[in-house]
Amino acid sequence: MxxxxxxxxxxxxxxxxxxxxxxxxxxxxxxxxxxxxxxxxxxxxxxxxxxxxxxxxxxxxxxxxxxxxxxxxxxxxxxMETNLDVQVKDALQEVFAQRHYSLDEVVDKSCEILSHMTNLTSIVLGPDSRSQKLAHVQLIPISERSAVGIIVTDQGHTENKVFDFGTEVSAQDIKTCMELMNDQLIGTPISEVVEKMKEIEPLMAAKVVRHEVLFEAFVTAFMRFATEKVKVSGRSNMLYQPEFSDLNKLKELMKVLESSSLFHQWTDQEDNVAIQIDNRNELIQIGDCSVLTTKFHYTNDEEGQLMVVGPNRMQYSKVIALMDYMSSVIEDVFTNKGGQKKNE
CATH class of the missing domain: 1.10.10.10 (Winged helix-like DNA-binding domain superfamily/Winged helix DNA-binding domain)
Structure with a gap:
């Protein structure tokens, strides 16, 4: 009609x-x-x-x-007419321009801002790093018990992690460990690094005095790096939505939001209704709930997603305008001044 x-x-x-x-x-x-x-x-x-x-x-x-x-x-x-206040745009740009953010920090910050500005639950999915290959590892001692580890992939993703070893580790051990990993692991898919490290553990034991401490630290770091990056913020906002006054319904939703696998099952149900709003945004209706998703790119080949979960009664124009602009700001974080992606 x-x-x-x-x-x-x-x-x-x-x-x-x-x-x-x-x-x-x-x-x-x-x-x-x-x-x-x-x-x-x-x-x-x-x-x-x-x-x-x-x-x-x-x-x-x-x-x-x-x-x-x-x-x-x-x-x-x-x-729907989407429009974002100039002051909001300026504030978002200022937040991400303050300093250089790592991938994890961008995911966390984006999620917090979305939940705060929409009064709904936000979810940010970072890229799955498992298909990438290790390009470089660097260890920089900051004390006798800690060091900063920098992991770089062939697609330009850089992750910084502070390792607290819990015991003294010599600068020589750190240097030897770094050289060994760069020699043995470069070009290894991130998803296979942990297995490859287990293979070279005897070699590390022969060359590094505190090898067990360094080995455990890096295994944990790579396992975390290889998993899908998921951040959820604003779960408690659902308490203030009249649609979720039913305690049992709220409990079920909270379970879904606690688990990335349950969330994917929930959004992939056959009876869900999904519509593509444009080339970046999508609306998924799941019973009394709606999920708005917006894609953004870290590199030319990899993308993440911003998501806002709430009742079907949500202010779609405001939420989509906010998500759309934020995704552009995030992409700018991973773009050099010359307009080329950081991995190019």
């Missing part, structure tokens, strides 16, 4: 008002919100038409209407 211009305006106003206040919207409220004269009876007739089209639903507790799942999809695809 093709909506008239008046029906589109009335429907958009209902969605905007309901996502703002979580109260069903009636004809009297709409008369005050619309910027053109129209009678209450006319509005009611248009609402009935929109309900028959499957875009609105009537609640049991009020004469007002609320958007349906189909209605939200129609709004996102045809009526």
């Amino acid at each position: 093709e909506l008239t211009q008046r029906q589109k305006i009335i429907f958009k106003t209902i969605v905007d008002e309901f996502t703002r206040c979580a109260e069903p919207v009636g004809s009297k409220t709409l008369m005050q919100l619309l910027d053109f004269p129209v009678s209450s009876a006319t509005i009611r007739n248009e609402m009935v038409t929109l309900e028959k089209a499957g875009l609105l639903e009537k609640t049991h507790t009020s004469s007002g209407r609320v958007p349906s799942q189909k209605g939200y999809r129609y709004y996102v695809e045809h009526l």
Whole structure:
């Protein structure tokens, strides 16, 4: 069904008002919100038409209407206007321009900002590093018991980690260990580094006095580096959403948000409805929940995802505008001034 211009305006106003206040919207409220004269009876007739089209639903507790799942999809695809305040844009740029961030830090910071600014739950997925190969390892002693380790992949990803060895390790041991790993491990896929380290452990034991301490530290670091980077922030925001007042429903959602594997199962269910909003954004409807996702690139070949999870009643235009802009800012973090990706 093709909506008239008046029906589109009335429907958009209902969605905007309901996502703002979580109260069903009636004809009297709409008369005050619309910027053109129209009678209450006319509005009611248009609402009935929109309900028959499957875009609105009537609640049991009020004469007002609320958007349906189909209605939200129609709004996102045809009526949504995204715009981000200049002050918000400047603030986001300032946050990431303050200093050089590692991949993990960008993931963490992005997640915190998203949950804070949307009052919803945010999830950021970094790239899976397992397909990359080790290009370089550097160890820089900062005390007798600790060192900074720098791991670089063939695709330009750099991870910094402070190793607290818990005991004194000589500078010579650190130097020998670093030389050995660069000699034996360069070109090894990240997913295979731990197994390769086990193979060269006897060689390390023969050359490094405190080899067991250094070996354990690097095995742990590479295992963490090889896993998908997932950060979740703002779980408690769900407590303030009326749609999740059912404690059992909230508990189930919290379980999903605690586990990346459960989350993937949840978003990949057959009866979910997913629509591509543009070449970067997607909306997934899962029962009473919606998941908005936005892609961003670390390199030309690898991408991560920003996600916001909340009730179907969320302020889509605000959330998508924020995610879209933030993804661009994140990409800028991994871009040199000349416009080339860091791994190029």
